[in-house]
């Protein structure tokens with residue numbers, strides 16, 4: 001075999017091997033849907049309210065698909081050795097307190113996708129706006145089964161309320177989540193599906209447009225080991241505020257879903 005022919009064969013072999021490697025490291029998620037998950041500068045107070053002007057300015061935002069206007073943001077923070085994921089949903093159009101209103105967060109903790117919920121997948125569903133409407137589900141490999149294997153206050157806190165936000169001064173539903181990453185065995189770059197619905201109309205608002213039963217179609221989070229760049233310079237002045245919020249957070253953990 002000529003040297004040149006051998007080189008071509010080797011080149012093809014390496015290209016194939018390279019493409020196999022690439023395929024094995026591409027995680028399942030819906031194309032075109034990703035959000036950076038920054039380390040928080042401000043630890044949010046979970047109270048269903050944009051509590052301070054800068055409470056969520058250190059997190060990226062995405063708008064949910066659907067006919068209504070709903071935004072969500074997410075960020076994380078290590079607090080006393082435990083990592084917490086924080087999520088805000090700002091539902092501009094929903095001003096009505098309906099028993100059929102709903103929030104839903106689906107998480108593929110190990111971002112391994114699939115056409116049905118797997119053992120590492122979780123679904124947190126809230127219908128109405130009270131604690132009685134909270135149900136948490138775990139994937140079985142073929143569907144969902146409800147689980148009560150978590151502690152309210154340490155693993156999960158959700159508070160929703162009708163308040164104004166920087167997006168809209170007219171009071172509307174805002175929901176904040178605090179999720180313990182250890183509880184879900186949450187890995188970096190997990191995938192997520194965020195949904196909100198107003199029983200007064202408009203249907204389901206979702207990011208990404210997908211179903212809760214198919215993790216392959218959820219959106220990619222990209223863990224950043226830094227604060228959001230534009231706000232890095234504000235870190236030092238905000239430190240005393242963060243300490244205050246941490247104390248407030250410990251107090252708020254006893255709250256039920258509706259503040």
Ligand SMILES: [Ca+2]
Nearest residue numbers: 045047049051
């Ligand atoms: Ca808040």
Ligand SMILES: [Ca+2]
Nearest residue numbers: 096098101198
């Ligand atoms: Ca409503």
Ligand SMILES: [Ca+2]
Nearest residue numbers: 108112113118
């Ligand atoms: Ca999974």
